[in-house]
Amino acid sequence: QVQVVESGGGVVQAGESLTLSCVASGFSVGNYGMHWVRQAPGKGLEWVAVLWANGFKKHYEDSVRDRFTISRDTSKNTVFLQMNNLRVEDTAMYYCARDRSYYSDEFWGQGTLVNVSS
Amino acid sequence: QSALTQPPSASGSPGQSVTISCTGTNSDIGAYNYVSWYQQHPGKAPKLMIYEVTKRPSGVPDRFSGSKSGNTASLTVSGLQAEDEADYYCTSYAGSNNLGVFGSGTKVTVL
Numbered sequence: 001q002v003q004v005v006e007s008g009g010g011v012v013q014a015g016e017s018l019t020l021s022c023v024a025s026g027f028s029v030g031n032y033g034m035h036w037v038r039q040a041p042g043k044g045l046e047w048v049a050v051l052w053a054n055g056f057k058k059h060y061e062d063s064v065r066d067r068f069t070i071s072r073d074t075s076k077n078t079v080f081l082q083m084n085n086l087r088v089e090d091t092a093m094y095y096c097a098r099d100r101s102y103y104s105d106e107f108w109g110q111g112t113l114v115n116v117s118s
Numbered sequence: 119q120s121a122l123t124q125p126p127s128a129s130g131s132p133g134q135s136v137t138i139s140c141t142g143t144n145s146d147i148g149a150y151n152y153v154s155w156y157q158q159h160p161g162k163a164p165k166l167m168i169y170e171v172t173k174r175p176s177g178v179p180d181r182f183s184g185s186k187s188g189n190t191a192s193l194t195v196s197g198l199q200a201e202d203e204a205d206y207y208c209t210s211y212a213g214s215n216n217l218g219v220f221g222s223g224t225k226v227t228v229l
Contacts, residue, residue, distance in 0.1 A: 023168075101170065
């Protein structure tokens with residue numbers, strides 16, 4: 001059964017760091033594109049970071065490009081989102097999702113909440 | 119990349135049809151047949167309803183259909199049911215050097 005489970009969210013102060021983890025089961029993260037999507041309270045969905053199946057190509061939302069890093073560890077079947085220098089505007093639910101093809105994410109986690117206070 | 123444009127809301131009575139539009143540019147929707155639609159109920163993760171403009175993942179009812187013309191994609195929900203009341207988001211691939219882009223979201227109300 002395909003599943004992804006996020007963890008690592010929490011309450012931090014602006015300027016601090018967090019690392020989100022997305023543990024996959026039922027498939028290998030090395031064979032699929034993996035995405036982080038966030039949703040601020042009461043707002044819409046936003047692609048934050050994507051890692052293509054080849055493991056090399058990565059894209060980031062403009063406001064996080066120099067602060068966030070997406071990576072994967074195939075031995076742990078886990079995808080990470082390293083978030084540095086967090087800002088209040090990064091407050092959101094962060095979802096991990098597995099790509100089917102070109103941003104068609106068929107499997108999503110339940111999300112992990114990041115709350116950045118000033 | 120700018121967000122794709124969706125109407126904020128749409129509604130219909132049970133059994134009726136509702137169509138949601140998603141307007142982009144010739145750099146995203148107009149350039150590629152990689153438009154997806156997601157359904158999101160309050161407090162839940164999004165669910166993929168349509169991918170590659172017209173395809174339905176396994177388990178998605180055939181009441182949901184997608185189409186595209188030029189820079190605008192559309193999602194049609196036929197035979198509206200109470201459980202279709204949710205937020206719907208479109209998204210499009212925007213080229214190999216760009217992040218994908220989401221639509222602004224449409225709240226569908228079943229009257």
